[in-house]
Amino acid sequence: MEKILIATKNEGKAREYRQIFAPKGFTVVTLNDLPEKIEIEENGKTFIENATLKATALAEQTNVLTLADDSGLCVDALAGAPGIYSARYAGDHDDQANKAKLLQELKDVQGQARSAHFHCAIVVVKPDKTRLVVEGKVDGLILEEEHGTGGFGYDPLFYYPELGRSFAELSMEEKNKVSHRGRAVAMLLEKFDEWWD
Numbered sequence: 257m258e259k260i261l262i263a264t265k266n267e268g269k270a271r272e273y274r275q276i277f278a279p280k281g282f283t284v285v286t287l288n289d290l291p292e293k294i295e296i297e298e299n300g301k302t303f304i305e306n307a308t309l310k311a312t313a314l315a316e317q318t319n320v321l322t323l324a325d326d327s328g329l330c331v332d333a334l335a336g337a338p339g340i341y342s343a344r345y346a347g348d349h350d351d352q353a354n355k356a357k358l359l360q361e362l363k364d365v366q367g368q369a370r371s372a373h374f375h376c377a378i379v380v381v382k383p384d385k386t387r388l389v390v391e392g393k394v395d396g397l398i399l400e401e402e403h404g405t406g407g408f409g410y411d412p413l414f415y416y417p418e419l420g421r422s423f424a425e426l427s428m429e430e431k432n433k434v435s436h437r438g439r440a441v442a443m444l445l446e447k448f449d450e451w452w453d
């Protein structure tokens with residue numbers, strides 16, 4: 257059975273990747289499953305740079321097929337912020353503070369002007385260092401208050417017009433079908449077999 261290391265500490269992401277890779281016969285492990293604590297500085301300027309930093313560092317240390325995901329929310333009225341800084345917009349990985357800051361920044365912005373997209377870059381690195389890069393995005397609107405309790409991060413504030421619900425009101429299956437991450441993974445799976453051989 258093939259093993260894949262998801263180079264993330266984010267349990268929300270980890271759950272979504274487990275749901276995708278476990279049925280394909282992969283043993284899925286994350287940074288939270290490793291005995292030693294690993295810190296990687298995300299000092300890149302783009303989602304792809306950060307995902308590449310995370311995936312290569314971990315593949316080097318572990319010699320295991322490694323996938324890293326760098327993602328975030330880009331709000332048009334805020335010139336793309338919080339973008340690559342989504343996890344540390346207000347407080348470091350403080351979802352409540354991050355959502356509160358977003359609502360505050362958008363307090364004078366109404367309706368369609370609250371447009372945004374989630375972006376996801378995935379980099380997969382083999383132990384021999386070859387890599388595969390894919391990206392995905394999904395468009396939506398920032399709600400004026402939180403809706404739903406599922407998902408993670410900014411999901412309760414991200415309204416997906418096609419389904420008429422926020423991402424936190426979707427099941428994980430529904431979210432994975434349409435999300436930035438789900439779309440990037442779909443591209444990944446299309447290319448994976450050829451790349452893996």
Ligand SMILES: O=P(O)(O)OP(=O)(O)OP(=O)(O)OC[C@H]1O[C@@H](n2cnc3c(O)ncnc32)[C@H](O)[C@@H]1O
Pocket residue numbers: 263264265266269298325326327328329342343349374407408409410411423435437
């Ligand atoms: O770096 P790792 O350990 O993978 O975990 P992280 O949470 O720091 O992940 P990122 O550096 O990629 O930052 C992504 C942030 O963007 C937000 N985000 C990304 N994908 C999301 C999603 O599907 N739903 C809601 N928020 C999301 C959320 O705030 C994340 O913390």
Ligand SMILES: [Mg+2]
Pocket residue numbers: 298343
């Ligand atoms: Mg991070």
